[in-house]
Amino acid sequence: EADIYQTPRYLVIGTGKKITLECSQTMGHDKMYWYQQDPGMELHLIHYSYGVNSTEKGDLSSESTVSRIRTEHFPLTLESARPSHTSQYLCASSAPPGTGARKLFFGSGTQLSVL
Amino acid sequence: AQTVTQSQPEMSVQEAETVTLSCTYDTSENNYYLFWYKQPPSxxxxxxxxxEAYKQQNATENRFSVNFQKAAKSFSLKISDSQLGDTAMYFCAFMKHEDNQFYFGTGTSLTVIP
Structure with missing residues (x-):
């Protein structure tokens, strides 16, 4: 059902590396989100965007940054990865109010391991 | 602020039996949406x-149904005829009607036992 894609699915990297997690959706949704989730745990909102050139930090402090240059693309970047960044990162999008489809669509997630 | 509480971290059910997952929420809003999301091991x-909060009728999707008690701010999920594929984490979520923020509970890990 979901037309939202995340790459890579799994990533293992060394400390200090710069990484970008990709997220794209083909539904034309203006709202996009990044959540961080440890195994079997709750979701924490780390970034969100309400449209092109709009980005906000979420409830959980994160050293990552995001950009929204195109509606369909919402990448997340870590300038210098650390072991504490090891986690599952979930990208999501939602349709605008009034569309009758108020729900979150999730990507498959990126499991990041920093050694 | 909106909060969502799932008081059952783990549950199990025998295959073909019925199980109910609990969720309560706190809000001063009158119009909002409630969701149950499933996250399988994949x-x-x-x-x-x-x-939708303004609808009094409880939502139903095949074997899944909810018991929505607006006054009590309760939103439980009932899974009938449980199947092995129902094994997953289940998250309850809340969204204000004209907002774009989703608030999630801490999740319930459900295991269906053969």
């Missing part, structure tokens, strides 16, 4: 069922 989160 980890992609999918929507199970959605309820």
């Amino acid at each position: 980890r992609q989160m999918i929507l199970v069922i959605r309820q």
Whole structure:
């Protein structure tokens, strides 16, 4: 059902590396989100965007940054990865109010391991 | 602020039996949406069922139904005829009607036992 894609699915990297997690959706949704989730745990909102050139930090402090240059693309970047960044990162999008489809669509997630 | 509480970290059910997952929430809003999301071991989160607060009728999707008690701020999920594929984490979520923020509970890990 979901037309939202995340790459890579799994990533293992060394400390200090710069990484970008990709997220794209083909539904034309203006709202996009990044959540961080440890195994079997709750979701924490780390970034969100309400449209092109709009980005906000979420409830959980994160050293990552995001950009929204195109509606369909919402990448997340870590300038210098650390072991504490090891986690599952979930990208999501939602349709605008009034569309009758108020729900979150999730990507498959990126499991990041920093050694 | 909105909060969502799932008081059952783990549950199990025998295959073909019925199980109910609990969720309560706190809000001063009158118009909102409630959701149950499922996250199987493969980890992609999918929507199970959605309820609009202004609708009194409980939502139903095949074997999944909810018991929505607006006054009590309760939104439980009932899974009938449980199947092995129902094994997953289940998250309850809340969204204000004209907002774009989703508030999630801490999740309930459900295991269906053969």
